[in-house]
Amino acid sequence: MHEFSIVSSIVDAVQEFGEKHEAKKILEVRLAIGKLTHLQLEQLKFCYTAITKATALEGSTLEIEEVDAEAACPLCSYRGAPKFWEGALNFMPVPTLQCPMCGNATDAIKGNECAIKSVKYAG
């Protein structure tokens, strides 16, 4: 349940941003969350509603943009979607670091994002 600590840092960052920009009201916070993170989006939204109460962010909407994973192979120079594990037990595809072209280990170059993209506010 580290969504709680992530949302706490959102509140801190946006409050600081709001003070700097002399925002009267924060209207919307947009996040980019990579699909390789372990963050559960419903829990993020739930924590957001709970934690923002009585802060400058109360009543604002949280928009989450999911970022697809991307892998790069140092051996065969493949760059693109990771290989997904077919036949695992999961109801959703499991991304792997196996190169879809040559089978070697790839590096994840996208998919670990966890960032505030933008803030919409009334000034």
Next chain:
Amino acid sequence: MIEHVEAAPDEIYDIELEKSLLDANAKLAKENRAILDELGITALDFMGAIGSGKTTLIGKLVGKLKDRCGIAVFNGDATTTNDADLIAREGTQVVQIATVNGCHLDANLVQKAFRKIDLKNLDLIFIENIGNLICPAEFPLGSKSRIVVVSVTEGPYMVKKHGHMFLGADVVVINKIDLAAAMEVSVEDLTRDVHTLKPSIKVIPTSCKNGSGLDEVIAALSPIWNGSDA
């Protein structure tokens, strides 16, 4: 009546921020790594479920290595000093890092632990993360390598179920293999699952109970602290 203000459309601003929320921890992790590199110390982060055998494995490794190099152990635990007490019997410096019910260690807590020990004459710091297969992955600590400890008693599907955890690991220890037959769990299948997720991971089956595989763990980890596999 609560006062409120409403912005006119021309008073609404949409500003790009691009602020990473994991940056604060990542920055501290880099600081930790720099502190350790400066002193020639290698930190290894052991992650895994509760009961997988992280503490026992670390205790056994300390027992085998303590005459050869200077070791300290940081034991992350939500509430108890149980694990630190067990490791302290090996006669090494131990710091209990209590997360007070937090689900993972972070770089700040590790940095605070540095201040509790004498870093001089140390070669290795073993960091035992909180027993959790999800949250610790997001929080680097400054270690040179991350090790996941799984055990056959967690069942045949644990690697498939927690795939994400293995993507950031360099070494996987499959522990309690002495119980594999009784558990009807195939060590080969678990190994194959790990390699499906990440072909470059070293997988080492162990039994901390009878000592099998422990020398292989040391052989797999020693290139990391000797610098040839950093």
